[in-house]
Amino acid sequence: MAKSFKNLWDQFLFRDKGIVPTKRLLLLILALSFVLILLTWTGLSWPLIIAVNGAILLLSLVDLTFSPKRKELQIRRVMDEEMERGIENKGSVVVRNTSGKGMAMKVIDHFPQSFSQPFPLKKEIQGYEQVRITYPFHSEERGEYTLPHLHIRYRSRFGLWEKQMRVDQTESVRIIPDLTESRNFLEDAQRFLLYEGTRLKRRQVGTGEFSKIRSYVVGDDIRKINWRQTAKVQNLMTNEYEPEHGKFVTLLIDCGRMMGVELEESNRLEKSLEAAMTVATAALKRGDYVAVLAFSKHVHVYVPPAKGMAHMQTILKEIYNLKVEGYESDYTAVFQHLQKVQSRRSLLLLFSDVSTFLYEEAALHYLQRLRRSHLFLMIGIEDNVIDSETKREPEDVQTTLVKTMAQKHVLDKKQELKKWERQGLQMIEAPEEELATAAVSHYITIMNRGLL
Incomplete structure (x- = not known):
């Protein structure tokens, strides 16, 4: 009994198939009932009022014959399999009406919560007509998502009843990192050769x-x-x-807890991925070999080194679903793994949180060994909160204490940076909006100076 009631309720809510009265029909019956109730003062009986309303309701069912049958509608979703995070994309729904009856329809796609929701889509379709309903949308989170089905509601020209149908069309969509900076590099590489007012020139004489x-x-x-x-x-x-052979570049991407710190636009991991992909674009275009290693407590992804722009797709397929992990990163484990898989001398670009990494004494030991055969550079994002606190005016005791603590943190950090630099290990920080530019600029500087 309970199951039958649930099925009936589902039909009433039109989660699958069914019909539902429109607001137009409900308002019509409400207005008619109000008039008939007023007529009761003239002696009109209640049974007659109910009978008239019932007759009107039955007559309204004729409206269903003026709308297409479900089997006369052919509906499909059209969407790219791969899209970039935060970038507006175009999706569409193609509807073909094989009947001679026109209709007004609404479409709702079953989008994940991280997608923008441009629904319902509304469109009037004539008989024997095929239309494409196009809509903009975007996703704020990377990953792989499954779109199961579409919900359709449509009504006839009189608009008294609506029919609903569900179109099962399961599709997988991959949301990859934002590649805007990578495209900017391909369009105007010179912009990435300018950083902090210094013009970096390519080698003019000799090609190897x-x-x-x-x-x-x-x-x-x-x-x-x-x-x-x-x-x-x-x-x-x-x-x-001699002809210049491609150098090896290994991009190390930290996915640990501190990479989940929220920034103005996204978080540290998102910005690091975008910067890493921009460096990969620059290196592959230059003819270098690029490898990618993503890690936290253990290694999540390793893409072996390869050259050519086609390798970019291989990298994207492996890293698009990376997530911030809820625990601290194990730098020692990743450096041990790197010693096993990367025997060729390469440029190691580590995208991580500088403040966390500075106090990894065990990592320093392994990096000293790696430095014998590799060139190391760490790139992080500036902490805007600490920076703003150091610049605040000490208006009261609490503000003064906070400013003092922030200044002490900055001084301690500078001392730790000097310790690492004395070991020949370079670390830089850049604002989140300039991270990709800084990373590419330092990569080109290293290559132009022949440091690798």
């Missing part, structure tokens, strides 16, 4: 490692002429360079 000095022949680049050797032998000599 020096090989030998030989006699100049017609057609050689005059910029490669070795004037010192020319003066010695009294014959025009030129430098010859």
